[in-house]
Amino acid sequence: MSSDHPVVDEPPVLPQGDSIVAGRPFFSRPVGKIFIIWFLMTAVGVLIGIFAPHHLMPTFLSHEGTDVWRTMVLFTILAAPVAAVVYAVAAYSLIGWRHRGNQDDPPEDGPPLRGNSTVTAVWLATSSVLVLVLLAWGLTVYSAEEVSHPGTLQVDVTGQQWLWTFTYPGTGVETRSLVLPINRPVQFNVTSVDVTHGFWPAALGVQVDANPGVTTVIRATPDKLGNFTVRCSQLCGLYHSFMYAPGSVVTSAGFSRWLRSEGASTTTGQATALVKKQ
Amino acid sequence: MAITTDPHDQGRVVEAVAGHHETREQRHFKEHLAVWLFISGDAVFLLMELFYWFYLRALNTDGMWRGVACSKANPCTDGLGNPITHEIAKSTPWYTVSIAVLVVVAAAVIWGVERSAQRQSKRSVISGGAGIGLAVLVAAIVVQCYQFGVLPFTTIDGTYASTFEFFMGSTLAHLFLLTFIVTGLWARAGRGRYDGGHWYQVRIIRIFSVWLATSTCILAIVMIAFS
Amino acid sequence: MTTDLAPLLLEDTPIGPTAGGLYRRQNVYTGLAAGIFLGFVAWLVAHALWNSSNWGTDMVVTVTMVGWVIGFNLGVGTFNAPLRWMLGHDQTYDDELYAAGVGQGKKRYYKFCTDHKVVGTQYLVLVVVLFAIGGTLAMMMRTQLISPHSSFLSPNSYNAIVSIHGMCMIIATIIMVTGPFTNFVMPIMIGAKDMAFPRLNAMSFWVVVSAIPPLLATFVLGGVDAGWTTYAPLSVQAPPAMDAFSITMIVFVISVTVSGVNTIVTIFTMRAKGMTLGRLPIFTWASLVGAALSIYAMPALLIAFTSMITDRVVGTSFFVAGQGGTGWLWENAFWIFGHPEVYIILIPPVGAMLEVASTFARKPLFGYKVTVAGFVAISALSIMVWAHHMFTTGWAPELAGPFMVTTEIISIPTGIIFLCLIGTLWKGRIWTRLPMYFVYLFLWNFIIGGVTGIYLSDTPADEYFHGDMFVTAHFHYTLLGGAMIAATAGLCYWFPKITGKMLNERIGKTAFWMIAVGIQVTYFGMFWEGFEGMPRRVAFYDPIFQHANDMATGGAYLLMLGWIVLLYAGINSLRQGPDAPANPWHSKTLEWKVPTPVPLANFLVDPVVTSDPYGYGEPEPVGPLVMPAPDPDRELVPNLSSDNPLVRGDD
16 A cells, blocks of 8 residues: 555654753653653552462462462563553653643644654564563463373363262272372363363362363372362353362372272272372 | 436436446446455355364264264264264265256356346347246255255264255255345346346356355365265 | 535435335334234244244244344335345335435434435444443343342343343444444545445344344343353253344344445445545554454354254254264354454454544554554454464363464554554643543553453463453453443544534543443452452352452442443433534544535545545645535435446446
């Protein structure tokens, strides 16, 4: 498309009293004032990033959950300066560039700044670098999750309208509560017998849908003792709100005891190893 | 400038667009662009149909694409746990092929009608051609409806059956649409609307018919070759 | 305009007493009557034929709804022209004048009227009604969530309300700018007399009107309990309401697709002389991009809902696992539509907002070409990101990485749009009238919405947040806080041109502050709920989420009041507001060069454009447009339709 105006590289028309020549202190120029606002807003954003996720999110009981928390902190800290640039310019525009006076008539026109290729290029480059950083982080965290480890505990999760059933293969144990031993990688094999549900042990920082006719897989490694709730994250009908199950991360000994109390049979490999630990 | 001969207008000189006379070329361009936009939307629909077919076929949930892997030795189960030990029969290709052929013929006939109109043939030639095209389309509809009755499976027999019948239904729906349009073509040709070299509307209809023939053939190939 | 031209204004053209034929007797009431009648007949027939078959009730409901849609459109006159065409007749010049509303006064707003300004106004009313319905449903939800175990709504009612709130709002936000403003303003903005296909334009409107009663009928057909996304297989098992819902969506697809084609053809073929693509106002570009995207996205929605109907009515097994189907197929088909759809919702309002920003900063749009490139890039990328809605479905773990990449990349062109916005504000002379207030609010809200979207695009983070209220807060910030606020900026901006009255700014600014604060309180409350781990679409929740819900509910009431006050401002201004001058904002786009109220043919003579509409701060060239002197011997008619050979005298 053609444009009738020589587009981008004309020097901007500067209004009076706004020289870029030495003599005017930085902080009394618009750029300086915007910088101050930007700095303060970034600081607030960084503080929010450091403190808010920690205070608002539940205590994570797994390695993956801690990764989620780290991701939130990192992303917020990285987002803060970017958001602050936009907010600072907007805020200053209302302070330093606002037309005060008769609001019925329009103010005089501003300078015809149709573009600035340097600013655009810098903006594009910065946002691309940021996106690359976020992607590198996210892909690394994600691929770590996809690795299966030896000695993984298998737990079969079955969702139905409207409850969760957890089966520990090889032990014959089938329960409504999810008990896991600490520091042992676990792989959840999840399916549904009716509609799609969402297996969501939030404190473990992972979730996967339970689909009828297929089994999906998600892995986590609990690394803190504690109780948590497994909720359903996919609307599944009338009592979706009530589809939750209790869960806890216990010591290995506690786990073996619990299995035995649930009536674990000791005939197969996984069960023997699990139950024998004292 | 155009002069209307409608008696209501009492011979007023009327411009199609004031001061900015919309030429025939401009109007043709609008209609041409519009039909191609509709075709692109329909092309997306076709691509989604192909996605349905190939995704379900690849996933083969519970072995129930055609149940090929199901046998007495290795039964599949339906949603209630009942064993399924048979494979769904494939549909015979002849109906699918004949429908595709009929739609191609209809498109060719309409192309012929466009040629006749461009060459300012007699009204009966144009109208006759349109009538033949209409008859071919109606035949295609009849065959398509008949095929529903002679299928060796029903929609509940797995995803091959479901997608196959969905493709048939989609073809039928598109055929109804084109038949409506070609009925108009035939009626208008009979009234002489395309006499005197006024053929552009026929071109638009031809473009859409050719698209429909193409998409019907693509669906037919998939239905036959990728069961 | 001189008084010499007054007698030549099209509104005064005398037309014959029988002009319009059947149209004379048709309006929304005949549409309603015919729709109810044909729906009833369809019900009788379907009931007789299929009630005892396996899927009888679903078939009956589907056929009844189809009967309603066809009947309503027959009754209101949508099919008159196509049927006449098919029979070989065409409309006469007088018929076309009648169809454009000549000689009918206010009644034309209740009829099938091909004047794009009437269609735009009709859409505006429809959008307000849809937001009122959707908003009421939202308030019912928030009221239920005042306490963890309220008895205000039953689980079934709540699920039904959640679903219809969602879909009603989605429909409303898809048409909230393309309906009123692309129709009313865009043709004038490009110097055209009307849209390329005025009859198709009216058809789009009445077709979408016919889609709404089935949506509302779902409440008495058992309720749709599967959310607005109606995931299968839950939706395959849903009550017959789901069939009505599916018909709504299929009919809506038809309307939006037709309207999209109309918009694209108009922009490419009806621009005034001198209006090159490089001089096109950014709102027109935004409308074009949104329309192109809808041609891609709507067919995907069409196949999703037709296959949903076949699964429910004739027993196909697309989504039934036991017979080879999978819920993943639904999710893929739905989100192939669903992600581009949010950009269809977002891009036209952003275009409108940029027009406002330029006008009220008294500066050219910063980076015009870059903005256009940004819109195009966003749309192109939006086609490749859909499975970020499916990160946690388990469908293809190996694809999570690629979709994470495409999704995060979309933030780059989105960021460019922000650069253009703040570049437009930079060193401007900010005129803080009401439309500009909403520009700033958009800016604040969309940063939050966009950044939280980036959090969700990170697959590991999404494994925590998917399906919880964080997601809900994110998309409300972007769709309501972003798109809807930008649309409101457009509404306040174009209100004088459309209604002929100035919008009361005092009441409007009160509404603004209530809305602005209401949004922050409501949706930060929801972010809080999401951080804590509260799932979406729940009628009852764990008491640990109580405080966050208090915040969200309180904010919601304030937000609701804000919208009501804004509605009041609009109605009050319509009744008693001061008359608006032709160009109250001293803006440079073409729609402000025509008088208010806008004449039927928009321009009495064709404009010839010599510059783009962003020449703030630059010396006027010859003038932003040149109006040739009118020739009083020529009768001035609009481009009513291209299908009438009697008018044109050729094909």
